[in-house]
Amino acid sequence: MPKNTSDQNPSSPSDTPSEAQSRPIKDDAKRANANARAKAGSPARRAALFMMIAVLEKKRSLDDVWAEEILSGQLKTMDTRDRAFVRALVASCLRHLGELDHAIDKCIDKPLPSQADHARHIMRLGLTELDYLRTPDHAAVSAAVDLAQSNRNARPFKPLVNAILRRLVRERNEREAFPPEKNLPKWLWESWKGAYGEETARAIAQVQLGEPPLDLSVKNDPEAWAEKLGGTLLPTGTVRLATSHVEELEGYADGEWWVQDIAASLPAKLLGDLEGKKVLDLCAAPGGKTAQLAAMGATVTALDRSAPRLSRLKQNLARLNLSHHTKRVTADATAWTPNEPFDAVLLDAPCTATGTARRHPDMIHLKSQEDVTRIANLQRRMLTRAINWITPEGTLIYCVCSLQPEEGEAQIDRLMSIRKDIVRDPITADEVGNMENLITDKGDLRVLPAYLAEQGGMDGFFIARLKRKPKPTPNQSEDTSASEGNN
Numbered sequence: 001m002p003k004n005t006s007d008q009n010p011s012s013p014s015d016t017p018s019e020a021q022s023r024p025i026k027d028d029a030k031r032a033n034a035n036a037r038a039k040a041g042s043p044a045r046r047a048a049l050f051m052m053i054a055v056l057e058k059k060r061s062l063d064d065v066w067a068e069e070i071l072s073g074q075l076k077t078m079d080t081r082d083r084a085f086v087r088a089l090v091a092s093c094l095r096h097l098g099e100l101d102h103a104i105d106k107c108i109d110k111p112l113p114s115q116a117d118h119a120r121h122i123m124r125l126g127l128t129e130l131d132y133l134r135t136p137d138h139a140a141v142s143a144a145v146d147l148a149q150s151n152r153n154a155r156p157f158k159p160l161v162n163a164i165l166r167r168l169v170r171e172r173n174e175r176e177a178f179p180p181e182k183n184l185p186k187w188l189w190e191s192w193k194g195a196y197g198e199e200t201a202r203a204i205a206q207v208q209l210g211e212p213p214l215d216l217s218v219k220n221d222p223e224a225w226a227e228k229l230g231g232t233l234l235p236t237g238t239v240r241l242a243t244s245h246v247e248e249l250e251g252y253a254d255g256e257w258w259v260q261d262i263a264a265s266l267p268a269k270l271l272g273d274l275e276g277k278k279v280l281d282l283c284a285a286p287g288g289k290t291a292q293l294a295a296m297g298a299t300v301t302a303l304d305r306s307a308p309r310l311s312r313l314k315q316n317l318a319r320l321n322l323s324h325h326t327k328r329v330t331a332d333a334t335a336w337t338p339n340e341p342f343d344a345v346l347l348d349a350p351c352t353a354t355g356t357a358r359r360h361p362d363m364i365h366l367k368s369q370e371d372v373t374r375i376a377n378l379q380r381r382m383l384t385r386a387i388n389w390i391t392p393e394g395t396l397i398y399c400v401c402s403l404q405p406e407e408g409e410a411q412i413d414r415l416m417s418i419r420k421d422i423v424r425d426p427i428t429a430d431e432v433g434n435m436e437n438l439i440t441d442k443g444d445l446r447v448l449p450a451y452l453a454e455q456g457g458m459d460g461f462f463i464a465r466l467k468r469k470p471k472p473t474p475n476q477s478e479d480t481s482a483s484e485g486n487n
Contacts, residue, residue, distance in 0.1 A: 044082040045125065045147050047074040048089045052121045055094065055362045062090065062362040085133075088211075093128040094361035095209050098183035100124045103175060107164045112157075119157035122147050126165045130172075141165045180205040187369050188354065195405050196448065203450035204403070204460070212358040213456040214241040217265050217288070218257040219295050219320075225257065232455065235433025236269065238262040240455065255320040260288040261359070263447045263459040267346055267399040270431055270445075270465050274298035277343035282333050282386060285309030287316045289348055294325035298344075303329040303336065334381050341391045349379045351400035351407050355460020358449060376406045383411055387422060392468055395425065399463040403448070408462025412444065415466075425465040 047069065054065045066087070069075040075083055093100065104123050105111075112120055126144030129135035135143075144165055148158040181189045181202055192201035216239040218225045226233040229249060231241040239257070243249070251257050268289050271279070275297035284290045284302035286309060293300045294317070304310050307330050317323045329336070333347075352367045352375055353360060383398055390396050400407045416422060426443025429436040438445050445463040452458050 042143070042146055042150065043074065043078065044086050045089075045143055046150065047078070047086045048093075048125055049118070049121055049147060049151065050074060051086070051090045052093065052125065053118065055090075056121070056365060057117065059366055061366065062094070062360065088133060089125060089128060091211070091361050092132045093124050094365060095357075096128065096132065096183055097124065097365065099178040100127050102178060102182065103127060103168060104164060106175075107167050115153065116157050116160075118151050118153040119148060119161055122151070122154055123161055123164055126161070127168055130165070130169060137169045141169065180209055183209065184364060185368075188364055188367075191369070191372075192403060195403070200448065200450065203453065204448055207450045207453045207457040208357040208361070210358070210456070212261075214244050214246070214259065215239070215261045215265075216241065216257040217260040217292060218251075220256075225251065234262050234452070234455070235435055236262060236265065237433075238265055253319075255322075258288060258291050258316065258320060260292075261356075261459045262452075263355075263461040264288055264401065265292065266432060266445065266447070266461065267348065267397045267463050268292035268296065270397055270427060270463065271296075271344050271346070271395060274344065279344045279346065280338065280342040280386075280389060282345065282347045282382070283350060284328075284348070285313045287313035289346060290326060291317060291320050291322055293346065294322040295320075298325065300326045301329060301338075301342070302326050303331055303333060305330065305332045334378070334385065337385075338389050341389055341394065343391055343394050345386050345390050345394070345396045347382060347386045347396065347398050349382055349398065349400050349407075351375055351379070351402040352404060353401050355401045355403045355447075355449060358457055358459065372402075372404050372406050376404075376411070379407060379411055380414065383415055387415065387419065387466065390468065392471070394468070396466045397463065398466065399461060401459055401461050403460040408446070408464075409440070409442075409444065412442075412464045412466070421469050422466055423469045425467045427463070427465055 050069075051062060051065050054060045055062055066075070075086065078086070101120075101124070104120070104127065122144050125147075126140055129140035129143070130137060141162065145158055145162045148154040148161045154161070179202070184192075184205055189201065189205070192204060195201075196204070215234075216225070216229075216231070218237075218239055222237045222239055223233055225231070226239045229239065229241055229251075231239045234240055238260075240262070241249075246252060246259060265288075269292075271293075274293060277298050279293050279298040279300050281290050281293060281300055281302045283304055285304040285306060287302065290300055290302045290313060302310070302313060304313070310328050310330055314323070314328060317326055352371055353363045354367060357364050379400070387396055398412065402408065412424070416424070424443050427439055427445055429439060432438055432445065435451070437451065438447050440446050445461065447458060447461040447463070449457045449460045
């Protein structure tokens with residue numbers, strides 16, 4: 001089942017704006033070294049092609065494919081530089097897929113046959129190198145032609161790959177501007193436009209084209225760590241960096257911080273003082289929010305249905321020296337029941353993750369409206385159960401890293417309509433760094449990727465805070481009766 005992906009692996013690097021008319025080097029490319037791009041060998045490009053096929057044809061998530069290839073596949077013996085090249089190449093290609101296909105199709109008189117799918121992927125990757133990764137023109141074209149020669153399915157189309165990429169180089173400055181929303185599936189664009197308006201939806205589409213910065217949650221003194229690491233301190237205490245070389249940063253080995261998008265850090269913060277309290281973290285892996293809760297002084301039960309993901313959570317917490325604050329439970333939240341209630345429950349529900357396209361550009365190509373409906377049904381079941389697991393004075397945080405209203409606002413409205421004993425606990429601006437534009441009229445948070453766009457944006461999130469309605473005290477009941485008697 002899809003899981004929120006805004007918590008990046010706290011022990012691993014994070015996943016690595018389009019003005020087509022002038023073709024400047026984009027944000028993705030500014031972090032690249034031109035010579036390194038040109039020298040990256042055919043194994044790196046073969047790995048990139050393999051991943052494009054896995055995502056777009058086999059509908060597998062890039063993170064899953066990447067993890068497998070690191071363990072036993074093409075990336076296992078690849079050096080750090082070439083791995084970074086593969087990640088940047090595939091991610092950039094997926095971000096700009098609509099624009100790349102538009103440019104390629106303008107060079108073709110009739111649609112390519114289905115047996116040319118691998119050749120199309122190769123042209124997409126070649127054009128990505130030309131437009132976004134600073135690879136010199138001759139090197140990018142030559143590498144794409146060599147890749148076509150090495151691929152049995154693409155080999156018959158090698159002359160076409162060569163001709164189209166050379167033409168795209170010649171006509172680079174003649175290509176028209178490409179609207180950012182055209183890189184989105186039509187259903188997703190229509191959904192965002194209907195929910196947020198055309199201008200905001202286009203701003204979301206634009207910011208998701210850029211490579212995201214690296215966000216860190218720190219245990220103590222974020223201001224000092226921002227200065228020490230050369231980063232920027234964001235309004236909520238997150239430290240933002242331009243680099244993505246996580247393991248090389250000071251404080252990594254000592255467990256002083258973990259990687260977590262600013263938006264993903266908000267749900268736990270909204271639980272307030274947790275010192276000595278019992279907290280249930282549902283769908284906890286890979287553990288960014290678990291780490292937050294433990295660092296805030298809570299005793300955390302971290303539940304996830306995936307044993308391998310909980311194993312990774314265990315490793316992450318060990319690096320952060322927070323293991324003694326947590327208990328891990330492998331179980332399905334739709335079937336499991338706790339022995340006693342918790343002071344707080346954080347339900348980071350499975351979702352379509354459409355708010356994380358900055359970091360996970362494959363997501364928008366893997367999801368459909370049918371997925372939204374299916375996952376919303378699962379969320380409803382989980383929320384209906386989890387609300388019963390808080391103490392009478394307890395709090396539940398419901399959050400998803402999806403921009404789809406069916407997975408956010410609609411879930412809370414439905415629960416409130418059938419549970420008259422549950423009320424919203426409105427979120428206030430001072431709890432989210434005075435970013436008032438995040439707060440909805442009902443007191444929930446609706447975080448959009450275009451917020452803080454000038455600083456790199458943030459993941460899309462919906463967050464609601466719920467409590468049980470206080471029961472009247474005996475004195476209040478007597479006062480109410482007396483009042484009614486006097487009317």
